[in-house]
Amino acid sequence: MTALGYSPSAATPRGEWDAPVASGAVDATLTVPGSKSLTNRELILAAIADGPGILRAPLHSDDSARMVDALRALGVGIDELETDSPFGPDLQVTPPATFTGGTTVDCGQAGTVMRFIAPLAGLARGDVHVTAHESALHRPMGAMIRALRDVGVDIDDGGHWALPFSVRGHGHVRGGEVEIDASQSSQFVSGLLLAAARFDVGLRLRHVGSRLPSIPHIDMTVESLAHRAIHVERPAPGEWIVPAGPVRSKDVAIEPDLSNAAPFLAAAMVAGGSVTVTGWPLHSTQPGALLVDILAEMGARVSRRGGALTVAAGDDGILGVDLDLSAAGELAPTLFGLAAFADGPTVLHGIGHIRGHETDRIAALVGNLRSIGGEAHELEDGIRIVPQPLHGGEWKAHHDHRLATTGALIGLKVPGVRIDDIGTTAKTLPQFAALWRSMLGMDAADRP
16 A cells, blocks of 8 residues: 555544445555654654754644644744655754743643643743643643642642643743652653753652553653753663753654554454555654564564564464553553454453543443443453454544544444544544555545
């Protein structure tokens, strides 16, 4: 399959969408756009760097657009540079001499924006009001607010420990030593680490809560900082030291989003056949890199050749497994969809924190599967799925892109699955619906 032309608004239908059923085994090769996690981290670092830089092959989606808008509101120059990429232009980022206040930042539904922009707002001169879409106001922010106050950021949250809040920027942030309970989101740690080199005295950060989720995302942050000459010390597990100093400007190429590739790779296991994703990095801190081992454990035949990853259906079908996904909770919805067709029960654990994502993902996945005849049970820290015969019905997206793509995955094998809003996939992959049809050999205008 060749990548489709870049046109997010045209490529993303809104509202109800009948998930297409696979008419036979798939045989597809595709390219997915850039990583959302890397794009938003590199936008932050480019905005605080010591000179202009270019992001090559960044993601263009709702989440990255929110980050771009937020940085522009703070006075960052961000210009589009046309390329021959099917997924949109490169971005040239020019840091301001001083971040400007007197503005409002709307985070939409983007957790990275609300957690990464708040520390930068403290560096601004003037007030920065930070808000979000009403469906995202519930997302955890209390630990971040407390930690920012501890390093000298002046925040007025009305006593709610949540969005919306206002940061009274004084042009600098003191920094120093701080403890944080990041058990609800590793983005709390990443947001502080990304800005810490610009704090007056740097930062010594220590996690003091229960198990820290999504550690690969923190590794991604540390690696991104190292590429810009900020070397983070890790004296003990759950502890990081960032020295104050200049953040080096540079041009950065963004990896493809490996987690966005997950439903496409999983499609080969549900429908049969094989799917190849091009541009798969040899090394990556993205949680999606764990798919290589996880899909093999669930029965797929996985191979790599020439920078591409191929997943093919295994001879024994999909296997029920017990998986600790604490390092890769964002993969849970796709693996949940696979587990619905496994040869026995599957337990996904280490994912209690995904209750605080775009929606309570555990409750939403369980509720959706039960509504189409499946059996799944909420656990304190995960989900147990017991395969059962399934039938068509409504699959609710709950404003969550990964819920929507899971519905599409299940719909490959179950006729009549209707996703109530496929447009939620624009959050991280505007071309999802068109790529999905292309994978199945359908024209974008074909009916399922």
